[in-house]
Amino acid sequence: MLTLNYDTLTVTAATQIQKDLRDDIVIQARNFPVNIIAGADISFNKFSTTVYAGIILIRFPELIPIGYSLIKKEVLFPYVPGYLAFREASALMGAWEQLPLKPDLLVVDGHGIAHPRGMGIAAHFGVLAKTPAVGCAKKVLCGKYEEPSSEKGSSTPLIFKNEVVGAALRAKNAVKPVFVSPGYGMDVPGTVEIITQCVGRYRLPEPTRLAHNIVNRFRLGEVPEGYTEV
DNA sequence: GCGACAG
């Protein structure tokens, strides 16, 4: 069992952890089938140290939910841009270990290697859980990109330090793009491909959207903690 | 020193 606790960490210490974990990142073409994909997200009340984490399992490519793991946890590390994992990964790990079966690929709300030190939450979590992961964010953290054409499915490379670290992906016509990047066990083209296949009728790909949805309902007391099969 | 800054 892997319990993460970043409560007493300083940002300086967190930076060192990111640099250490960076050596364990594996970026490569996907070499496994995806039958179950998962979405991970966090929800919390403003100014509260209680975070609600959730992971939803989804059959792929049908995009039908099969179950979700929800857990509540106290977290002291604040939100600091570039250090999201130190606030959210601990609770996510709780939800992860509560899963009766693991997904083939995890989609995390946030960035993968499209990060100042190449260690966004999707990479951070993927390395620690030793599981394939990609990041899907609503906003850029670092890097530059050309606006993708307005038609759904178009994408442009996200470049940071002269390196392609991800992509801006137009999931739907005439809506803002989402930013995807590999986290662990995936590469940029493979990440764009699979996320594209996860788009339903909304801007956010289903794993991210459904995870956000269920964890929010959990925070509001509409669904119970633990694992629920659907 | 000045902006930018995942959730």
Added chain:
DNA sequence: ATCTTGTCGC
């Protein structure tokens, strides 16, 4: 991230 009313467009 969360809260919130109204407005625009398919």
